[in-house]
Amino acid sequence: MKKSFLRVLALLTLVLGLVACSNQGGATETPSEGDTGGDAASTSKSFFINPKSIGPAYWAAAEKGVKQAGEDLGVEVVFNAPSTTDSAQQINMIQDMLTRQVNGVGVAPNDPEAVAPVFSNALSQDVQVVTWDSDAPDTDRKYYIGAATDAELGEQFAEMIANQIGGSGKVAFMVASLSAQNQTAKVDAATAYLEANHPDVEVVTTVSSDDDQQKAYENAQNLISTYPDLKGLVGFAGAEAPAAAQAVEEAVNAGNIEQGKIKIAGFAVPSLVKEYLENGTIEEMVTWDPSKLGYTTVYTLNLLTDGEDVEDGMEIPNVGSIKVNGDIILTGTDVLTKDNVADFGF
Amino acid sequence: MNLVKEEVNTRLKRLPSIKINTISILVILLAGLLIFFSTQSPYFLTTLNITNVLVQVTTIGLIAIPMTYVIISGAMDLSVGSILGLSAVTLGFLYESGTNIWVSVVLALVVGALAGALNGLLIARYKMQAIVVTIGTLVMLRGLVYIITKGKPISGYPDSFYFLGQGKVLGIPFSVIVMMALFSIAYILIKKTRIGRYTYALGNNEEAVRYSGINVVKVRFLTFVMSGLFAGIAAIFYVSRYASAQASAGDGIELDVITAVLIGGTHIFGGRGSLVGTFLGVLIIGTLRNGLNLMGVSVLFQTVILGVLILVAVSRQNK
Structure with missing residues (x-):
């Protein structure tokens, strides 16, 4: 028992030592007086x-x-x-x-x-x-x-894709969820904006990835092969654009579509689309x-x-x-x- | 056969002398933490903060009660977090679809106990490994939770229901009173009743207990039903306190609970342990989290410190 008492004593020292360390290191605090x-x-x-x-x-x-x-x-x-x-x-x-x-x-x-x-x-x-x-x-x-707001974002996505494809043609929407309010609000705003300002842009379908990057990638592949005259993909959540870019790049490399035929717009996490921006698969995206x-x-x-x-x-x-x-x-x-x-x- | 029973009983009577030492060490550790944090933050030793800590540990504390029994009996229940989640969303789902809130509460408890009974049936009756079975139910029940809620939190309960998790009696939060009361009852049960003695005996030598004519299956089954039921009770207070039943409720809580039980001196292979130790273990975890929060220490460091605590707790069990 004496042995285990010593162990606990050692533990106590260790714990308090750690605390002291982390406090001095100022992991999260910004004490204004010092800095x-x-x-x-x-x-x-x-x-x-x-x-x-x-x-x-x-x-x-x-x-x-x-x-x-x-x-x-x-x-x-x-x-x-x-x-x-x-x-x-x-x-x-x-x-x-x-x-x-x-x-x-x-x-x-x-x-x-x-x-x-x-x-x-x-x-x-x-x-x-x-x-x-x-x-x-x-x-x-x-x-x-x-x-x-979701509505503003939806309109920005819509304007961006319409702009890139020259104001007419078929586009598809890629969302993370068909039921989540933050997704449906963006889609509704984008659809309304296109109808009002770019009537020649046709939204052929809206597909959901359920927040799964692999599924988003498969969705993009399916869209590319289902709609041969597709001109644009709009990603409404972080996982969609990189998946779309990957699928488009592979289709281009396989010779199935021409480089630059399918444009990509929507929301992006910068680090996830960096390589696609640099190699030109994606021209521009919305982020904050x-x-x-x-x-x-x-x-x-x-x-x-x-x-x-x-x-x-x-x-x-x-x-x-x-x-x-x-x-x-x-x-x-x-x-x-x-x-x-x-x-x-x- | 009675001889074995006698032997088991006399061996158990020798236990208290060992426990007292473990417990005094825990008291010293807790006191050390209290002193340290009170020098670091002027808000630490205030009534408000102490109340906060006690309320915050009720979820872990309630589940740690049967977990102590389960571990003393030489088993393990990893599915408690998922059972908590299942009970929580059952409550939310039933109330949302028009059931009376108190009927929903009772049914949520029944669901918790049934989930525990499923574990108990497979482990006690069919002799499957407790860790394997409860990993299975951990994954399965959490999946069920997501199916029920479709990933969205269920909220909007009547005010009378919020009393459970947010109300006070004589200045003491009701949930804390319930936790203390259940700890006391469980303490008496394990100290004074045969069920308690059999629980220790199961962890020491299951074969001997079986030959002495004790119904091993029944005792083990009961510990798992208790575990499920208490996870259900914790779920009720959880939903009442946070006014919301979300699909991730209780996710990963089994780790906190088992940590508390192990820090409290209960042996991972069973046979030894105490509810007083578990109670202190729960308080130590709660105090540590709260104190480090008050000091503004990043959660990343907190995780390291908790890990060190587990390692030290287990290092004392190498014999």
């Missing part, structure tokens, strides 16, 4: 910025914006989340940060309904609450910060910069805790002008080309 030097006047404020999970490159890119804003504004920011997209753990973490008496929280909810109780809890403690990246519209959150979302989230919380408010068209440093529509803040999208694809950190 910013000069403007340490308003150091009392702290914000908790909570992505869906820690790990994916998308969130790491967002963290850069969050930390930059923390430095620029002289506020302490804590950027943390569970290692998986676990709603319960995420809510526990928000609750812990409320205990720490942060002044504001920015949450990308894993389950938009489940965060409602913890949000009202936060408001009762005068903590400002906003959502970012993903909204929880049925809660007491003050603002939602996103890149663009998560670091801008992160920056705007901290900036908005800072305004709210100062008793101020955001305004439509206001300029945010490092982000640009934002659109405010009711309780929704939009930072805008970027057109992704081979020239700027390396600038995105995800």
Whole structure:
């Protein structure tokens, strides 16, 4: 027993040592007094910025914006989340940060309904609450910060493909889900936009990959062989465009279609389409910069805790002008080309 | 045959002396954590935060109760997270399709117990390996959960239902009271009843127990039904607290639960262990997570620290 007591003692030392290390390393904290030097006047404020999970490159890119804003504004920011997209753990973490008496929280909810109780809890403690990246519209959150509305994105996709194919011809839509609201809203907007502005563009079909890259690839192959006169593929989610590009490239290499006959547009994750942009299979895509979302989230919380408010068209440093529509803040999208694809950190 | 029974009983009576030491070590560890975190964060030792920690550990705590029994009896239940998920979405699905909320609650518990009974039947009756069977049900039941919900969370319950997971009695959260009460009942059961003694005996020497005339199948079956039922209870509080039943509810929770039980000194091959130890193990995990959150330590470091804890807990079991 004496032996095991020693072991536990050793463990205790190890645990506390680790904690001390990680604290010194400042894995997630940006203590304003050390880093910013000069403007340490308003150091009392702290914000908790909570992505869906820690790990994916998308969130790491967002963290850069969050930390930059923390430095620029002289506020302490804590950027943390569970290692998986676990709603319960995420809510526990928000609750812990409320205990720490942060002044504001920015949450990308894993389950938009489940965060409602913890949000009202936060408001009762005068903590400002906003959502970012993903909204929880049925809660007491003050603002939602996103890149663009689904309708705007759908219209941008439609304009982009119509433009690339010269305003007439057959296109197919590729979606991640036929039922998810964020997909159907984009498809409806794109369809309506084409009907109104480019009546000669015909949408032959809409296929779903169920968020599976392999299935998206098979879908693209099937579309290419089913519609010999197809001129465009529109990807509505991250997995679609790279799969479409792969299928088109293979069809070109096999001699089944001519280079450049099928254009690709829609939403893209920069790192996934980088090679296709560079070799010309894809000309341009719509994307957004998560670091801008992160920056705007901290900036908005800072305004709210100062008793101020955001305004439509206001300029945010490092982000640009934002659109405010009711309780929704939009930072805008970027057109992704081979020239700027390396600038995105995800 | 009675001789073997006697032997089993006398051997069990010698157990407490070993346990007291393990438990005092756990108390020291917990106290160490409390002292350390209170020096690191002024918010740590506040009533609000302590309440938070207790509420946060109810899910793990409730499931860890039968898990202690299961592991002491020399088995393992990896399917508890999926059973929690299944009970949670059963509750949501039934309520959404017009069933009374309290009827839905009872049926969700029944589903949990039935899932546990399926494990128990295969393991106790048909002598299949517990780890293999529960990996099977872990995968199968989670699949069922996704079929029921089609991947979307089910929310919107009546206010009276939210009392379970969010309400308080005399300032103490109701879910914490239930967890404490169930821990106490389980403690008395394992200490004072034959079922408790048989559970230890099963983990020590299943053959001897069988020859002594004890119904091995029944005892083992019961531990798995309990495991399923408690996962169901945890699911009810989970849905009530988060106001939502999502398909991923309870995903991976078996790891936290087993970690708590092992840290609490229960032997991975059974025969030894205690509910007091498990309770302390649950508190240690909860305190560690909460304290590190309050300090703003990245979740990536938290995972490493929890892993170290498991390794040390198991290193004490090499004999």
